[in-house]
Amino acid sequence: MTGLVLPASLPSPVTGVWWLGPLPVRAYALCILLGIVAAIWITSRRIRARGGTGQEIYDIALWAIILGILGGRLYHVISSPRAYFGQDGNIADVVKIWEGGLGIWGAIALGAVGAWIGCRRYGHNFLDIADAMAPGLLVAQALGRWGNWFNNELYGGPSDAPWALTIHQWDQSAGEAVRDADGNAVVLGTFQPTFLYESLWCLLVAGVLLVLDRRFRFARGQVIALYVMGYTLGRLFFELMRTDPAEVVFGQRINVWVSIGVFLIGLAIFLAMGRRKDYPVRGPALDLTVRDEAEAEVDHGEGAAAVEEVGQDAAPRGRSTRSP
Structure with missing residues (x-):
């Protein structure tokens, strides 16, 4: 009986684009779309669990998606300007979003603005919707990261670990690996799969938030x-591992500083919201936890006691005004 033979490295695709006649089907876009669908489904269920109809997310989804994609692209272009405005850059590539290049910071920032606009238009509480969306956003990010796998991008330093990722020399415009004279995909080496680390981290944080x-x-x-803090905590370490080109500020990749700054913003929001003590009122839900049911029984008991006490106090006064 032969033992289990582990692969020397994890494979990477050699093609990221498939053609249906003249129509390109890009794996990067499919991963993002799959993430969006998952986020909407998860958020709808969480809203229902809070007493909503679940349709609220559809009122804001279009606003959040459009502005989120726009914000993600703007952040990528601003934080990596040399690829577009540098000596060898091409400004026309700014609009080529299908080739990859979405910054999560810009996507979340403008996506939040879009969600706020949708909430204002349809009368929903923005913070309630945002809290319901948090785990779904992480799942969407986890799925979206696999678009980087298809594009052979966002990897770390060289590695010979069993989970190291095989990376090919990539033709971004063609959406496939460069091939040698024999038609074989050119391999650059094996590297740390930081895209995979981040994807798994997002799923872990999503599970922790649900619990x-x-x-x-x-x-x-x-x-x-908590979503903001949880994601940025992991992103800080993954960013330190990455070796793809990036703007450097004070000796560190720009996204390292952004991760630290956004984490502190998340911490400030968490503390500020805690001081406000503005707790949501949850209506009837399909999957109330045991804790919620117990609190509901306590609230019901306190309410009944209060009504009984008022009735007892009111009865003598009623009799005192009655004629003998």
Whole structure:
């Protein structure tokens, strides 16, 4: 009986684009779309669990998606200007979003603006919607990162570990690996799969948020703040591992500083929302936790006692005004 033979490295695709006649189907775009669908589905379920209809997310989804994609692209272009405005750059590539290049910071920032606009238009509480969206956003980011796998991008330093990732020399415009004279894909080497680390981290943080949200009573805005802190904590370390070209500020990649800054913003929001003590009122839900049901029974008991006490106090006064 032969033993289990582990692969020397993880494979990477040699093609990221498939053609349906003249129509290109890009794996990068499919991963993002799959993430969007997953985020909407998860958020709809969480809104229903809070007493909503679940349709609220569809009121804001279009606003959030359009502005999120725009913000992601703007951040990428601004934070990596040499590829577009440098000596060898091409400004026309700014609009080529299908070739990759979305900055999560810009996507979340303008996506939040879009969600706020949708909430204002349809009368929804923005913080309630944001808290419901948090785990779904992380799942969307986890799925979206696989677009980087298809594009053979966003990897770390060289590695010979069993989970190291095989990276090919990539023709970004063609969406496929460069091939040698024999038609074989040119391999650059094996590297740390930082895209995979980040994808798994996002799923882990999403699971932790779901557990915490069931066990503890958070004020409005605290769950989305935990999302911000949880994601940026991991992103800081993954960013330090990455070796792809990036703008450097004070000796570090720009996204290292952004991760630290956004983490501190998330922490400030969490503390501020906690001081406000603005707790959401959850209506009838399909999947209330045991804690919620117990609190509901306590609230019901306190309300009944209060009504009985008022009735007892009111009865003598009623009799005293009655004629003998």
